[in-house]
Amino acid sequence: MGVGKSCLLHQFTEKKFMADCPHTIGVEFGTRIIEVAGQKIKLQIWDTAGQERFRAVTRSYYRGAAGALMVYDITRRSTYNHLSSWLTDTRNLTNPSTVIFLIGNKSDLDGQRDVTYEEAKQFADENGLMFVEASAKTGQNVEEAFLETAKKIYQSIQDGRLDLNAAESGVQHKPASPGRPLAAPPAARDNCAC
Amino acid sequence: MSSFIKYRNESTVSIDEACTKDSVTYYKITVKVGPVHWTVLHRYSDFDELHDKLVSDHGVAKELLPPKKVLRNKTPKFIEQRREALSDYLKNVFNYLRLSMPTIFAHFLDFHLYDIFFLLQDLAKKLFLDGDKLLQNEKSHKFSPMELHAISRRFKIECPPTEKQDQMYDFSHILDFCSQVNSLSIEGSYENLGTSNIVPNELKFDLLPFKTLMELKILGVPMGCIQSVGSLRDTLVSLSVFIASVVSLNEFLLVDVLHKDPSSIAETVTWKKLSVINFASNNIQNVDWAIKLVPKLQHLSLSSNRLTELCDISCLHELRVLNLSMNSFSLCENWHAKIGNIVRIDLSQNKVTSLQGFSRLYSLESLDLSCNLINDIEEVQYICKLPCLEYLWLTANPVASSIDYRVKVIEQFNTRMSEICLDNEKASEKELDTARVLQALRVVKEGKTPSFLENSNTTHSFHKS
Numbered sequence: 043m044g045v046g047k048s049c050l051l052h053q054f055t056e057k058k059f060m061a062d063c064p065h066t067i068g069v070e071f072g073t074r075i076i077e078v079a080g081q082k083i084k085l086q087i088w089d090t091a092g093q094e095r096f097r098a099v100t101r102s103y104y105r106g107a108a109g110a111l112m113v114y115d116i117t118r119r120s121t122y123n124h125l126s127s128w129l130t131d132t133r134n135l136t137n138p139s140t141v142i143f144l145i146g147n148k149s150d151l152d153g154q155r156d157v158t159y160e161e162a163k164q165f166a167d168e169n170g171l172m173f174v175e176a177s178a179k180t181g182q183n184v185e186e187a188f189l190e191t192a193k194k195i196y197q198s199i200q201d202g203r204l205d206l207n208a209a210e211s212g213v214q215h216k217p218a219s220p221g222r223p224l225a226a227p228p229a230a231r232d233n234c235a236c
Numbered sequence: 237m238s239s240f241i242k243y244r245n246e247s248t249v250s251i252d253e254a255c256t257k258d259s260v261t262y263y264k265i266t267v268k269v270g271p272v273h274w275t276v277l278h279r280y281s282d283f284d285e286l287h288d289k290l291v292s293d294h295g296v297a298k299e300l301l302p303p304k305k306v307l308r309n310k311t312p313k314f315i316e317q318r319r320e321a322l323s324d325y326l327k328n329v330f331n332y333l334r335l336s337m338p339t340i341f342a343h344f345l346d347f348h349l350y351d352i353f354f355l356l357q358d359l360a361k362k363l364f365l366d367g368d369k370l371l372q373n374e375k376s377h378k379f380s381p382m383e384l385h386a387i388s389r390r391f392k393i394e395c396p397p398t399e400k401q402d403q404m405y406d407f408s409h410i411l412d413f414c415s416q417v418n419s420l421s422i423e424g425s426y427e428n429l430g431t432s433n434i435v436p437n438e439l440k441f442d443l444l445p446f447k448t449l450m451e452l453k454i455l456g457v458p459m460g461c462i463q464s465v466g467s468l469r470d471t472l473v474s475l476s477v478f479i480a481s482v483v484s485l486n487e488f489l490l491v492d493v494l495h496k497d498p499s500s501i502a503e504t505v506t507w508k509k510l511s512v513i514n515f516a517s518n519n520i521q522n523v524d525w526a527i528k529l530v531p532k533l534q535h536l537s538l539s540s541n542r543l544t545e546l547c548d549i550s551c552l553h554e555l556r557v558l559n560l561s562m563n564s565f566s567l568c569e570n571w572h573a574k575i576g577n578i579v580r581i582d583l584s585q586n587k588v589t590s591l592q593g594f595s596r597l598y599s600l601e602s603l604d605l606s607c608n609l610i611n612d613i614e615e616v617q618y619i620c621k622l623p624c625l626e627y628l629w630l631t632a633n634p635v636a637s638s639i640d641y642r643v644k645v646i647e648q649f650n651t652r653m654s655e656i657c658l659d660n661e662k663a664s665e666k667e668l669d670t671a672r673v674l675q676a677l678r679v680v681k682e683g684k685t686p687s688f689l690e691n692s693n694t695t696h697s698f699h700k701s
Contacts, residue, residue, distance in 0.1 A: 062504075067391075067392065068391040068392040069391055070391075070444070071408065071411040071412075071415065071445065072415070072447075073411075073412050073415055073416075084412075086408045086411075086412060088408075098394045099392060099393065099394050101394070102394050106403075106406070214403050
C-alpha cells in the first residue's frame with residue numbers, strides 16, 4: 043500500500059476516489075486546466091512511482107518541474123521519516139525556484155494517526171515547504187493543495203523569480219489557438235515517501 | 237525498436253558499400269544500436285552539409301571530412317577510397333558526439349525513424365505545434381505501433397539530461413495529447429520497417445496514456461501486442477478490430493487478464509460504455525461467454541469470420557443490430573431463445589437453409605439472408621407472422637430463381653404485403669395484384685378465410701384481375 047500519490051492525482055483530475063489503485067510503474071501522467079488570477083493554466087502533473095526500485099526512472103522527472111508535491115501517510119510514521127531523503131533528492135534535482143508542497147495524506151483516518159499535524163507543520167516550516175493535510179478519499183484539501191502550488195508558481199513568475207525562457211523553468215507560454223492569448227502549463231511533479 | 241539511451245555504448249556506424257543511382261553516388265550507412273540495425277543512404281554533398289553545421293555548432297574539427305573532388309570523381313577506385321574515408325569520418329564523429337547526440341546528427345542517421353527517444357522528440361514537437369488542431373478535428377488519430385511502443389517504453393526508462401533544448405520536445409506534450417484524444421486508430425504490419433530489422437507487429441505497447449478514448453480501431457495488429465488497456469474499460473464506446481487473426485473476443489476484452497477463466501473474472505473487467513463492437517475479418521469460431529463483459533452492447537458485427545453457431549447472448553439486453561455476414565451458419569435453431577430484442581440481423585453469404593429459427597424474433601425489422609441456401613418458398617411461412625418485419629433479402633438464394641419468386645414471397649405476408657421491402661424493393665401494384673390472386677387460390681385450396689377479405693380494396697383488385 044502506498045501513501046496515495048496516484049489517488050491524490052486521480053481525485054484532482056477526475057474528482058473521484060480510486061479504491062484499489064495498482065502500484066505505479068515508472069511514472070504516470072495527468073492534466074487539468076485551472077484558472078489563476080484570470081489566466082488559464084494547464085497543469086501537467088507527473089505521478090511518479092514510490093517504490094525504491096523505480097527511483098532511477100523517477101529521478102529523471104524532477105528536472106524541469108515548476109513545482110513538486112511531496113506526500114506522506116499520516117497513519118504510518120515510516121513514510122514521514124523518509125521525507126528528508128526525498129527532500130534532499132528534490133532539492134538536488136530541481137532548481138531553487140521550484141515550489142515544494144508537503145501533503146499529509148489520509149486525513150480521513152484520524153483515529154489511526156501516527157504523525158501529529160504540529161510535528162509535520164514544524165518540519166515544513168523549518169524547510170520552507172508549504173504544508174497541508176489532505177484526504178484523497180474524501181477529497182478534503184486536495185484541490186487546495188494543487189491550486190496553492192499553482193498560485194505560488196504563478197506568483198514566482200510575476201515576481202520574476204522564475205524565468206519563463208529558461209529551459210528548466212517547467213513553465214511554458216503557449217501561443218495557443220486564436221482567441222485566448224495565454225495558456226501556460228507549469229509542470230508539477232508528484233513525488234513522495236512511502 | 238532501438239533504444240540509443242540504453243545501448244549508447246553498443247552502437248556503431250559504418251559505410252559498407254556505395255551505389256550509384258541516376259549517376260549520383262550514394263553511400264550506404266549501416267547504423268547498429270544494440271540488437272537493432274538499419275541503413276541510410278547519403279551522397280557526399282549531404283555529408284558536406286552536415287559537416288558544416290557540426291563544425292559551427294558542435295565543435296567538430298573542420299579538417300575531418302575527406303575533401304571535395306571535382307574531376308574524375310566517378311571512378312570505382314575513387315569511390316572506394318571515398319567510401320573508406322567517409323566511413324572513418326562517420327565513426328570518428330559518432331564517437332565524439334556519442335554522449336550529446338545532437339538532433340541534427342541523429343536525423344542524418346535516421347534515428348528519428350527507429351529510435352524511441354528521437355522518434356518521441358519529433359512526435360512531441362508535432363503535437364506541441366498541431367496538437368490542439370488535431371484534437372479539434374473530428375477524425376480519428378492514427379498512431380503507429382512504433383509510436384505506441386515508444387511511448388510505453390519511455391515511461392519506464394531513465395532519461396538522462398540531454399543537451400539543453402526547447403521545451404517543445406518534451407515528452408509531456410505527447411502524454412497531454414494522448415490523455416485528450418477521443419478516437420484512435422492503429423495499423424500494424426509484419427513487414428520490416430523501412431530499412432531496419434524492426435517488425436511493427438512484434439512491438440508491445442499499452443494504452444495507459446489514453447484516458448478519454450471513445451473510439452478505437454485496430455487494423456492487423458495481433459492482440460498479443462497490447463499489454464494493458466488502461467482506463468479504456470471506463471471510456472470506450474466503439475471498438476473495431478479488423479484482420480488481426482483473432483480467434484475469440486476475449487483476446488481483446490480480457491487482453492490484460494492472464495487467466496481467461498469465466499469463474500475468476502471480477503466485476504472490474506466489464507466494459508462499462510462499450511456499445512459497438514466490430515471484429516470483421518478475423519478467425520472467430522464462436523461467440524463465447526466473454527461477450528457478457530460488454531453489457532451495454534448494441535451493435536455487434538462479426539462479418540467474415542468462421543462462425544457456425546450462435547451461443548446464448550440473451551444477456552445483452554440492449555443488442556439491436558447483429559451482423560453475421562460471410563460466416564458459415566447453416567441451421568439457425570431457436571434464435572429467439574438466444575437473442576433478446578434484436579432489430580436487424582445480417583446473415584448474408586452464409587449457408588442458411590431454413591427460416592424456422594427466426595419464427596419468434598418478434599422485434600425483428602430487417603433480415604438479410606441474401607446469398608444463402610434457401611430452397612423452398614414455403615420457408616417464408618416461418619417469418620411471415622413477424623409483426624415488425626419490413627426489410628427482407630432473399631436474393632441469390634436458390635429460391636430466388638424460381639418462377640414468380642417475388643410474388644410468392646410477398647403473398648405470404650397477407651395484409652402486410654404492401655409494407656414489405658423485398659430485396660431492396662417494395663412490391664409494385666402489379667405484383668400485389670398477382671399476390672392477391674395467389675392468395676385467393678390458396679384460400680380455395682386450404683378452405684380457410686384469409687384476413688384480407690376484411691380489407692375493402694382487395695375486393696376491388698379482385699375485379700380488376
